[in-house]
Amino acid sequence: MSLHRRPLRVLALPAALALLALAACSPGGSEARVDPPPAPPADVAKLCAALHEELPETVAGLARTGTDPESDLTAAWGGSAIVLRCGIAKPPQMLDPKQEGIHVNGVAWLLEKLPDGAGGGFRFTTGLRLAYTEVRVDKEHATDAGMLVGLSAAVAATVPEGVASY
Template identity: 85%
Template sequence: MSLHRRPVRLPALLALLALAGCTPGDSEARVDPPPTPPADVAGFCAALHKELPETVAGLARTPTEPESGLTAAWGGSAIVLRCGIPKPPKMADPKQEGVHVNGVAWLLEKLPDGGFRFTTGLRLAYTEVRVDKEHATDAGMLVGLSAAVAGTVPEGISSY
């Protein structure tokens, strides 16, 4: 391999930068909405949807397919949120790990692909956030999401 450097021409540099901005992570995300939750849970999810941040972990909000007030995504499918999910069975396991961020408790599950799933607990609507392996190490990722949850989904134990 030669270490000889060639000058990069401006048009070539601009083309390269344009391609970098068109990554698959910027497209819409396929997110299956959860089964239709009870009306009160759906109401909390609608309020949450309006308060979700435009960026999470430096990733811009992405349209979801199908479009739903129960789902959101950032960076394509790098970070995916589903609100109004049924209570996860793992919530009953006292040995499960969790974290608290901005007053919101999150069940923490490592996924086989290296990513993580975080699910809110002690709220009247369960919200699940899946994070791919690449973005799972961003400790601040849950900060904005937790603020939105804390402001829109009351504390309590959901019967759903």
């Protein structure tokens, strides 16, 4: 038996385990742990359920994945790379006139850069809609400018314009 083959066999198992570990950490088919917001009013929950049904199957090239716990108030793509929560309370940052915002497909979004200690990335929150919807995006996927296009279309189709009263 050749001595050169033996070390390769010994190294093959750790290499395979390392690849499996990397696959488990990469965005993809795994469920995302997403805490739904505290129970919103019934009319808001109904809007969020409609939004949940309208959300795209892919965002920024990432497939939609399940959330744990399952809820009509949450959605995720690429594991936890992009996470949506509908029915959140009005963020206090919306009262700050210096906050940055963008408009995509007729939907206004408050834009916040998250600190590196909180994982970095960005948080986008809808404004001037009857239900507040938050989308958190990790650093890696925050550079995709088209990421909000499909999400904005779904919000515009299901959550009417107005000022949420909760």
